[in-house]
Structure formats: structure tokens, C-alpha cells
Amino acid sequence: MKLRIKFEVNDGQELKKLSRTFSNLDKTLTNEELKNFANAYIALSEVESSRFEKIIEEEIK
Numbered sequence: 001m002k003l004r005i006k007f008e009v010n011d012g013q014e015l016k017k018l019s020r021t022f023s024n025l026d027k028t029l030t031n032e033e034l035k036n037f038a039n040a041y042i043a044l045s046e047v048e049s050s051r052f053e054k055i056i057e058e059e060i061k
Contacts, residue, residue, distance in 0.1 A: 001025045002055035005038050008048040015048060021055075 004021045020041070025034075031054065038052045 001027050001029070001057065003034050003038065004053040004055060005041060005050065006053070007042055007050040009045060010048055 002021055002023045003025055004019060006017070006019045009016050009018060022037075034054060035052060038050070042050050
């Protein structure tokens with residue numbers, strides 16, 4: 001499972017769109033735990049807006 005955090009940061013001159021992806025996450029993590037992690041991560045900087053995406057990998061046979 002992966003977690004992608006998309007966010008926008010104002011660097012004083014322009015609004016920059018950024019994305020961070022965390023992979024190989026424990027599949028037993030709940031959505032609430034993932035949300036808490038993502039909120040803690042974006043709290044490290046001055047974020048204008050954010051969106052979280054849970055990416056589940058499934059093997060196609």
C-alpha cells in the first residue's frame with residue numbers, strides 16, 4: 001500500500017504544487033492512521049491546501 005500526499009505551498013512568489021509518496025506501508029493501517037500521518041507531515045511546513053490518496057496495489061492475473 002502507498003500513501004500520496006499532494007499539497008500546495010506558497011514560497012512568497014508563487015504557489016507550488018508538490019507531491020510526496022510513501023510506499024511499502026503496512027496494509028493493516030487504518031484510514032484514520034494514514035490521515036493522522038499525512039496531517040503530521042504537512043504540519044511541518046506552511047501548506048495552503050492538501051489532499052491525501054491511499055493507493056492499494058493489486059496483482060492482475
